[in-house]
Amino acid sequence: xxxxxxxNSRRGLLLVSPPFxxxxxxxxxxxxxxxxFSFWTQDYLTLNTDFTIKNYVExxxxxxxGLLLGRxxxxxxxxxxxTVITAFPVAYFISFHVKPSRKxxxxxxxxxxxxxxxxxxxxxxxxxxxxxxxxxxxxxxxGIIDAPIxxxxxxxxxxxxxxxxAFAPFAILPIFVALEKIDRALLEASRDLGETRVxxxxxxxxxxxMPGLVAATLIVFIPVIGDYITPRLVGGPGGLMIANMxxxxxxxxxxxxxxxxxxxxxxxxxxxxxxxxxWLNRRFLKVRS
Amino acid sequence: xxxxxxxxLIFLYAPIVLLPLFAFNDSTTIAFPLQGFTTKxxxxxxxxPALTSSVWTSVKIASITAVLSTILGVCAxxxxxxxxxxxxxxxxxxxxxxxxxPEIIVAVSLLVVFLQLGLSIGSWSVIAGHTLIxxxxxxxxxxxxxxxxxxxLEEASLDLGETRVxxxxxxxxxxxWPGLIASLLISFTISLDEFIIAFFLSSTxxxxxxxxxxxxxxxxKLPVVMALGTLLVCLSILLLALAETLRxxxxxxxxxxxxxxxx
Amino acid sequence: MTMxxxxxxxxxxxxxxxxxxxxxxxxxxxFFSLLGPSGCGKTTLLRTIAGFEDIExxxxxxxxxxxxxxxxxxxxxxxxxxxxxIFPHLNVAQNVAFGLRKSxxxxxxxxxxxxxxxxxxxxxxFGARAANALSGGQRQRVALARALVLKPxxxxxxxxxxxxxxKLREQMQxxxxxxxRQVGITFILVTHDQExxxxxxDRIAVMFEGQIxxxxxxxxxxxxPASRKVGEFIGTMNVMPVAQNAGNLTIAGLGQVSDPxxxxxxxxxIRPETMSILFPGEPDRDRVAAAKIVDRAYYGDxxxxxxxxxxxxxxxxISMKNLMGREILEIGTPVRISxxxxxxxxxxx
Numbered sequence: 028x029x030x031x032x033x034x035n036s037r038r039g040l041l042l043v044s045p046p047f048x049x050x051x052x053x054x055x056x057x058x059x060x061x062x063x064f065s066f067w068t069q070d071y072l073t074l075n076t077d078f079t080i081k082n083y084v085e086x087x088x089x090x091x092x093g094l095l096l097g098r099x100x101x102x103x104x105x106x107x108x109x110t111v112i113t114a115f116p117v118a119y120f121i122s123f124h125v126k127p128s129r130k131x132x133x134x135x136x137x138x139x140x141x142x143x144x145x146x147x148x149x150x151x152x153x154x155x156x157x158x159x160x161x162x163x164x165x166x167x168x169x170g171i172i173d174a175p176i177x178x179x180x181x182x183x184x185x186x187x188x189x190x191x192x193a194f195a196p197f198a199i200l201p202i203f204v205a206l207e208k209i210d211r212a213l214l215e216a217s218r219d220l221g222e223t224r225v226x227x228x229x230x231x232x233x234x235x236x237m238p239g240l241v242a243a244t245l246i247v248f249i250p251v252i253g254d255y256i257t258p259r260l261v262g263g264p265g266g267l268m269i270a271n272m273x274x275x276x277x278x279x280x281x282x283x284x285x286x287x288x289x290x291x292x293x294x295x296x297x298x299x300x301x302x303x304x305x306w307l308n309r310r311f312l313k314v315r316s
Numbered sequence: 317x318x319x320x321x322x323x324x325l326i327f328l329y330a331p332i333v334l335l336p337l338f339a340f341n342d343s344t345t346i347a348f349p350l351q352g353f354t355t356k357x358x359x360x361x362x363x364x365p366a367l368t369s370s371v372w373t374s375v376k377i378a379s380i381t382a383v384l385s386t387i388l389g390v391c392a393x394x395x396x397x398x399x400x401x402x403x404x405x406x407x408x409x410x411x412x413x414x415x416x417x418p419e420i421i422v423a424v425s426l427l428v429v430f431l432q433l434g435l436s437i438g439s440w441s442v443i444a445g446h447t448l449i450x451x452x453x454x455x456x457x458x459x460x461x462x463x464x465x466x467x468x469l470e471e472a473s474l475d476l477g478e479t480r481v482x483x484x485x486x487x488x489x490x491x492x493w494p495g496l497i498a499s500l501l502i503s504f505t506i507s508l509d510e511f512i513i514a515f516f517l518s519s520t521x522x523x524x525x526x527x528x529x530x531x532x533x534x535x536x537k538l539p540v541v542m543a544l545g546t547l548l549v550c551l552s553i554l555l556l557a558l559a560e561t562l563r564x565x566x567x568x569x570x571x572x573x574x575x576x577x578x579x
Numbered sequence: 580m581t582m583x584x585x586x587x588x589x590x591x592x593x594x595x596x597x598x599x600x601x602x603x604x605x606x607x608x609x610f611f612s613l614l615g616p617s618g619c620g621k622t623t624l625l626r627t628i629a630g631f632e633d634i635e636x637x638x639x640x641x642x643x644x645x646x647x648x649x650x651x652x653x654x655x656x657x658x659x660x661x662x663x664x665i666f667p668h669l670n671v672a673q674n675v676a677f678g679l680r681k682s683x684x685x686x687x688x689x690x691x692x693x694x695x696x697x698x699x700x701x702x703x704x705f706g707a708r709a710a711n712a713l714s715g716g717q718r719q720r721v722a723l724a725r726a727l728v729l730k731p732x733x734x735x736x737x738x739x740x741x742x743x744x745x746k747l748r749e750q751m752q753x754x755x756x757x758x759x760r761q762v763g764i765t766f767i768l769v770t771h772d773q774e775x776x777x778x779x780x781d782r783i784a785v786m787f788e789g790q791i792x793x794x795x796x797x798x799x800x801x802x803x804p805a806s807r808k809v810g811e812f813i814g815t816m817n818v819m820p821v822a823q824n825a826g827n828l829t830i831a832g833l834g835q836v837s838d839p840x841x842x843x844x845x846x847x848x849i850r851p852e853t854m855s856i857l858f859p860g861e862p863d864r865d866r867v868a869a870a871k872i873v874d875r876a877y878y879g880d881x882x883x884x885x886x887x888x889x890x891x892x893x894x895x896x897i898s899m900k901n902l903m904g905r906e907i908l909e910i911g912t913p914v915r916i917s918x919x920x921x922x923x924x925x926x927x928x
Contacts, residue, residue: 043399043408045391046392049388049448050410054410058425061421061425116324131564137328140329143549145509146511147541148332151335160347253419253512254418256529270420286424294421301416471631471658472658474650477653477678477680
C-alpha cells in the first residue's frame with residue numbers, strides 16, 4: 028500500500044502503537060522498575076529507597092548465589108547441548124527422508140507431547156525416574172538390579188533429562204525450518220562438483236542449517252535459565268536453580284530488592300552469553316545476516 | 317535414522333502414556349505395579365470445588381488472553397508486514413522480546429510494579445502477563461498469514477470500489493482467518509499451561525496450573541490430577557488437530573501447498 | 580474528448596524522481612500504451628491514475644473531474660493487476676461480482692451481468708470454479724471480466740500479459756484489442772514489450788527515467804523516433820556517426836547524403852529491414868555500398884546478417900526474408916548492400 032512515504036509511516040505507527048504501548052507498559056516499564064528496585068533495600072515490609080549496591084555486593088559475596096547462577100548456566104548449557112544434538116537428526120530425518128505429504132504429520136506427532144501441561148509432564152518424569160518409578164520397577168522386574176537406583180532422581184541428572192524433554196520441540200522446529208529452506212539443487216551441485224555425501228553435509232547442509240541451530244540454541248537456553256518448576260519437582264536440594272532463589276527472595280523472605288538484583292544479574296548473564304554466542308557464530312561462519 | 321527418530325518419539329511420549337495408565341489405576345499411589353481398572357478418579361473430578369473453580373479461572377484467563385494477544389498481534393503483524401515506519405526495528409524488537417526473556421523475569425518485574433502501584437493483583441494481572449508473553453507467538457503466526465497475501469489483492473478491492481475498512485472485512489480477514497484461529501488456539505493453550513507468571517500474579521483465584529502445583533504435595537490427590545491431565549491431553553490433541561486442519565484449509569484456499577507444519 | 584489529463588505531475592520515492600513533470604492527455608475510447616524499460620515510471624504513472632499513488636504536484640483529471648482527493652474506490656477506473664489479484668477465497672463468479680456489492684443491481688441482475696462478463700471473456704460456465712483451479716490465461720480473463728463488469732470509463736492494465744507464455748500472449752494481444760473495440764472504453768496498457776505495444780495500441784507514450792520521451796502512434800514511433808534512445812528501444816536501429824562538411828552530411832560507412840547539414844545532427848539511424856543484401860545476379864538499386872558478412876543468425880523465416888563496412892566501427896544489422904531459393908550467405912562473404920536515403924533518421928546525439 029504505497030501512498031506517499033510519510034503518510035505510510037504514520038499509518039504504520041498508528042497501527043503498531045497498541046501492541047507497542049502494551050509492551051511499553053507491561054515490559055519496558057517493569058524491567059526498568061526492577062533495575063531500579065535492585066538498587067534499593069527492604070527490611071521486612073519497609074522499603075528503603077536510598078541508592079545502594081549492597082544487593083549486588085551481597086550477591087557477589089555470598090557463595091550460594093554464585094553457586095545457583097553457575098548451576099543454572101551449567102544446566103542450561105547442558106540441556107541446550109543435549110537437546111540440540113539429539114534434535115538435529117530428528118529434524119534432518121523429517122526434512123530429508125520423509126515424504127513431503129507426511130511431513131506435517133510427523134511434526135504434529137512431535138508437538139503433541141509439548142502441548143500437554145508442563146507441570147504434569149515434569150511430575151510424570153518424577154514418576155518415571157522415582158524410587159518406585161517406571162525405570163526402577165522395570166529394571167527390578169527383569170532382574171538387572173536388586174534395589175532401586177537413586178542417582179536418577181532428585182539431582183541435576185533428573186533436571187537435565189526433564190528439561191531436555193520439555194524443550195525438544197523448541198529445538199526441532201527451527202532446525203527443521205532451516206533445513207527445509209535449503210535448495211536441494213545445492214546438494215546436488217555439491218555432489219556434482221565432486222564432494223561425497225558426508226563432505227556435502229559438512230560443507231553445504233550444516234552451514235546452511237546454522238541459522239536454525241542458532242535459533243534452537245537460544246530458544247532452549249534462555250527459558251531454561253529461568254525455569255522454576257523442574258528443579259523444584261525433580262531436582263532435590265542439590266538441583267535448585269537461580270529462579271527458585273528469586274522466588275524465595277520475593278515471596279518467602281520478603282526481600283524484593285535482593286530478588287530484583289538476582290533477576291537483573293541473571294538477565295545480564297543471559298544477554299551476555301546469548302550475544303557472545305551469536306557473535307561467535309557470525310564470526311566463525313561469516314553467515315550473511 | 318528412522319530408528320533413531322522412532323526412539324526419540326518414544327522418549328517424547330514416555331511420560332505421556334503414563335497419564336491414562338495411572339488415571340485408570342485403582343490405587344492412591346502413583347507407582348508400579350498397577351492395581352486394577354477404575355474410573356472413580358474421573359468421577360471425582362467435578363466434585364472438587366477448588367479444582368472446578370480453578371479450571372474456570374484458567375479458561376476465563378486463557379480466553380481473554382487469546383483474544384487480546386491476537387488483536388494486538390494483528391496490529392503488530394500488519395504494521396510489520398505492510399508498513400515502513402520510524403523506529404520499526406526497535407519497536408518490533410521490544411514487542412518480540414518476551415520470546416527470549418525467562419518467564420520468571422517477566423513475572424517478578426510485573427509483580428514489583430503492580431505492588432508498588434498499590435494495585436491488588438488477581439486474574440487481571442495474570443491476563444496482563446499472559447498477553448505480554450503470548451503476543452510474540454501470535455505475531456509470528458500472523459506475520460506469515462499477512463505475508464502470504466498479495467498486496468495487489470487489497471488494491472484490487474479498493475480499485476473495485478471498496479473502502480479500506482470494507483476491504484479489511486471482505487478480503488484481508490477471510491485470508492488471514494486460519495492464522496487468526498491458530499493464533500487464538502496457541503495463545504489459549506500457552507496461557508492455560510503457564511505456571512510461573514500465574515503463580516506470582518494470581519492471588520485468591522488460582523489458575524489450574526497453580527492449583528495443580530499445590531496438589532502435587534498431597535499424594536492422595538494425585539490420581540485425580542492424573543485423570544485431569546488425561547482429559548487435558550485429549551483436549552490439547554483435539555484443539556491442535558483442529559488448528560492444523562484449519563491451517564491446511566487456509567493454505568489450500570490461498571492456493572499454496574500444505575506441506576510443512578506449524579510455525 | 581479527453582478522458583485523462585495530467586499536467587505537471589511529479590512524484591518522488593525518497594530521493595528518486597519517479598515522475599518528472601508529466602503532461603499527458605489520453606482520449607476517450609483510445610487504446611493507449613505506456614512503454615518503457617523497468618523503472619522508467621510507467622507503472623507509477625498507471626498507479627497514479629488508479630489512485631494508489633499520491634502525486635506531489637500537478638493535476639490529474641479523469642473525464643474532466645479533478646482526482647486530487649478521490650480515493651481509488653471512487654475513481655471511474657478499474658485495473659487488471661500484473662499478478663491478476665484473483666481473490667483466492669472466492670470462486671470465479673464471486674470474484675467477478677466483487678465490485679457489484681454497492682451497485683443498485685438486484686441479485687438476479689448481478690448474476691446476469693456476471694454471466695455476460697464471463698461470456699465476453701470466453702469463460703461462460705466457469706462461474707463456480709475455484710479461483711486457484713484456473714490457469715494463467717483464465718486468471719487473466721477473470722481479472723478482465725471483474726474490472727469490465729463495473730463499466731469503468733478507463734481500464735488500466737499493468738503488464739497483463741507478462742506472466743503468460745509466448746503463444747498465449749500473442750493470442751491474448753489480439754483478444755484484448757478486440758475486447759477494447761467491443762466495449763469502446765479507454766484502455767491504458769503498461770508494458771515493457773515494444774512489440775506488444777506496437778501491435779495493440781492506437782498511441783504509445785515511450786517513457787525513460789520518469790519522463791515521456793515520445794508520444795505518437797505506432798507507425799510514427801517506429802519510423803520516426805524522436806531520439807536515438809527511443810529508436811534503439813523500439814525494434815533494432817543501426818546507428819552510425821555522421822560527419823558534417825561543406826554543408827553536407829556524410830554517414831560513416833554509407834557515404835554522403837543529399838540532406839542539408841544541420842548543426843545538431845550527430846548520428847544517423849536505419850532499420851534492418853529497410854536495407855537489403857544484393858544476392859549474386861541482382862542489379863544495383865538505390866544507394867549501394869560494399870560490405871562483408873561478419874555474423875549471421877538464422878530465424879527460419881528470416882536471417883539477420885551482421886555486416887561490416889569500411890569506415891564504420893560497428894556492424895550493421897540487415898534482415899532478409901528467406902525467400903524460396905535464396906541462399907544463406909556464409910560468414911566472410913563479400914556482398915553489396917542496398918539502402919535508401921528516405922529510410923534514414925537523424926539524431927542529435
